[in-house]
Amino acid sequence: MGKKMSSVKIYQEVNPDKENVSFAISRMEDIYTKRKGKVDEPHRHNYYTVLIINKAKGLHKIDFNTYKLSNQQIFFVAPGQVHQVIETEKSIGFVMTFSNQFLVENSIPLSFIESLNLFQNYGQSPPLMPNQVQFNAIEDFAKNILKYFNSDADMKRLSIGAYLKLLLIECNNICAINPIESDIDTSGDNLIRAFKNAVENNYKKEHSTTFYAHGLYITPDHLNRTIKDKIGKTAKEYIQARIITEAKRLLYFTDKSNKEIAYELGFNEPANFSAFFKKHTQLPPSNFKKSEIKT
Numbered sequence: 001m002g003k004k005m006s007s008v009k010i011y012q013e014v015n016p017d018k019e020n021v022s023f024a025i026s027r028m029e030d031i032y033t034k035r036k037g038k039v040d041e042p043h044r045h046n047y048y049t050v051l052i053i054n055k056a057k058g059l060h061k062i063d064f065n066t067y068k069l070s071n072q073q074i075f076f077v078a079p080g081q082v083h084q085v086i087e088t089e090k091s092i093g094f095v096m097t098f099s100n101q102f103l104v105e106n107s108i109p110l111s112f113i114e115s116l117n118l119f120q121n122y123g124q125s126p127p128l129m130p131n132q133v134q135f136n137a138i139e140d141f142a143k144n145i146l147k148y149f150n151s152d153a154d155m156k157r158l159s160i161g162a163y164l165k166l167l168l169i170e171c172n173n174i175c176a177i178n179p180i181e182s183d184i185d186t187s188g189d190n191l192i193r194a195f196k197n198a199v200e201n202n203y204k205k206e207h208s209t210t211f212y213a214h215g216l217y218i219t220p221d222h223l224n225r226t227i228k229d230k231i232g233k234t235a236k237e238y239i240q241a242r243i244i245t246e247a248k249r250l251l252y253f254t255d256k257s258n259k260e261i262a263y264e265l266g267f268n269e270p271a272n273f274s275a276f277f278k279k280h281t282q283l284p285p286s287n288f289k290k291s292e293i294k295t
Helices: 028-034 100-105 111-115 131-150 156-176 186-202 209-215 220-231 237-254 258-264 270-283 285-294
Strands: 010-011 023-027 043-045 048-055 058-062 064-067 073-077 081-085 090-099
Touching: 023 028, 023 131, 023 156, 028 090, 048 131, 058 073, 064 285, 090 111, 090 131, 090 285, 100 111, 100 156, 111 156, 111 186, 131 156, 186 209, 186 220, 186 237, 209 220, 209 237, 220 237, 237 258, 237 270, 237 285, 270 285
Parallel strands: 010 043
Antiparallel strands: 023 090, 043 081, 048 073, 048 090, 058 064, 058 081
């Protein structure tokens, strides 16, 4: 492979051609035509991305997990996630991107986004699979957003913000009627949010469930039970998934050595990091990048 893959493309602005634009929407078919069907490189954004797919064939890779593109899917990509859309033919649908700034400007609190079970910033990010009626409603919101985006209407940004909020609520309602979620006490939501934030701020130094449980003034048992009920994995598994995702990002997109990555992620010995990585991915760290470039 002639091209060096050491640094990931990071798109800072939603629309690099226009300063201070914090929302954008495009038709997937237009993007495909503009790129002449050429596959985009893996890249990451500092903003939220929503793909509303009517028809598609190919793959969508999010943080090195591969999902099959098909009809009537909705993908959510959180800030910081690495993703790549690999289309085998022209897709029909919409791509929306929006920043924290856009949410604030439209009185959409970040807590609203965090409370939605849609944007997972690591681990598994499978698509939402609405039924026909649900998908039609979501697609209609997207069509209205595109109409306002391309217009000179008064208060167009507020209109877009209102439709975006409706679209996200509709998507979240689909998650909420998932039988896994329906019988669970929602009082655990604040605890989940606090735990996720604590992991995000400390995972490079602290790997133990006990550390996070103490910080939340609960027992490790209580923390594990709540996390397992709500997201289907234990607190320990959640922490480990966060470390593995970061390790993959660092191995693929930087030239840091295994030793440097091990220390950056809080391992005392590089050998401990290698064993941990191999246990969770079935690959030694040194082989991970090579295996990804081949796929």
